[in-house]
Amino acid sequence: MLELHEVSKTFFAGTVNERRALVDLSLHLKPGEFVTIIGSNGAGKSTLLNTVAGALIPDSGTVRLDGQDVTRWPDHRRARLVGRVFQDPMAGTAPAMTIEQNLAIALARGTRRGLRRGVTAAKRERFRAELASLELGLEDRLSAAVGLLSGGQRQALSLLMATFSEPRVLLLDEHTAALDPSRAALVTELTEKAVARHHLTTVMVTHNMEQALRLGTRLIMMHEGRVVVDLDGDRKQKATVADLLSAFEHVKGADLGDRTLLQ
Numbered sequence: 001m002l003e004l005h006e007v008s009k010t011f012f013a014g015t016v017n018e019r020r021a022l023v024d025l026s027l028h029l030k031p032g033e034f035v036t037i038i039g040s041n042g043a044g045k046s047t048l049l050n051t052v053a054g055a056l057i058p059d060s061g062t063v064r065l066d067g068q069d070v071t072r073w074p075d076h077r078r079a080r081l082v083g084r085v086f087q088d089p090m091a092g093t094a095p096a097m098t099i100e101q102n103l104a105i106a107l108a109r110g111t112r113r114g115l116r117r118g119v120t121a122a123k124r125e126r127f128r129a130e131l132a133s134l135e136l137g138l139e140d141r142l143s144a145a146v147g148l149l150s151g152g153q154r155q156a157l158s159l160l161m162a163t164f165s166e167p168r169v170l171l172l173d174e175h176t177a178a179l180d181p182s183r184a185a186l187v188t189e190l191t192e193k194a195v196a197r198h199h200l201t202t203v204m205v206t207h208n209m210e211q212a213l214r215l216g217t218r219l220i221m222m223h224e225g226r227v228v229v230d231l232d233g234d235r236k237q238k239a240t241v242a243d244l245l246s247a248f249e250h251v252k253g254a255d256l257g258d259r260t261l262l263q
């Protein structure tokens with residue numbers, strides 16, 4: 001479903017500021033696989049997601065999505081294939097537009113500009129039903145400006161917008177990190193439901209080790225642009241925070257950084 005083969009990306013190559021963000025990184029995800037990614041600061045986690053989304057083109061290597069080589073496709077060309085939710089609740093939605101306008105844009109994602117963005121009665125009914133599944137009462141606020149919603153509500157809406165057109169891969173970039181604990185728990189629960197409902201192939205970056213262990217079917221740890229630990233099946237199920245910490249200790253020079261949460 002998602003195949004990264006020997007992908008490398010270096011910023012400011014050949015200067016004193018050179019940063020090797022991804023180093024010959026290979027990662028193959030089967031359909032429906034849900035991988036959580038942890039790693040030290042600057043390990044390359046966001047660069048990996050940007051490379052899958054097409055926000056960054058790698059220096060070398062290939063990215064294949066659903067069997068197609070998308071390595072050189074710009075992000076707008078991949079929009080239909082990739083859903084993404086960012087850490088910042090403000091990033092995924094247009095605040096001045098209404099809930100239904102935002103949903104209409106998400107539904108039209110990847111189709112030709114200007115086509116099919118209008119809100120018809122049939123679409124409105126679908127939006128109402130989808131919003132009701134969030135259980136936040138948003139189905140009665142279709143005409144409300146998104147800027148009026150709380151951070152948690154906006155993140156739930158962003159998640160819905162990223163998933164309801166069933167992308168081939170869903171990218172979650174620390175999408176619960178900016179929320180208070182109860183809202184983070186709600187968005188996490190909605191994430192699990194959406195992934196299960198649409199059988200989404202998912203890549204989630206998190207600094208929360210407990211979350212990385214509990215969610216998903218596979219866990220990878222990155223360091224200096226490489227995958228240094230890759231656990232799935234029983235090995236992931238049985239792993240503990242202590243195991244992850246000890247794995248980090250065995251990676252030369254690894255520093256968890258001050259943003260990592262152990263539970």
Ligand SMILES: Nc1ncnc2c1ncn2[C@@H]1O[C@H](COP(=O)(O)OP(=O)(O)OP(=O)(O)O)[C@@H](O)[C@H]1O
Nearest residue numbers: 011019020021039040041042043044045046047048
């Ligand atoms: N647009 C950019 N321009 C220059 N350097 C960049 C850029 N994006 C990332 N880098 C560098 O590439 C390396 C990997 O960064 P990246 O943001 O992918 O790491 P990360 O694992 O997401 O880190 P964090 O957990 O701190 O968010 C870092 O050294 C970073 O400074």
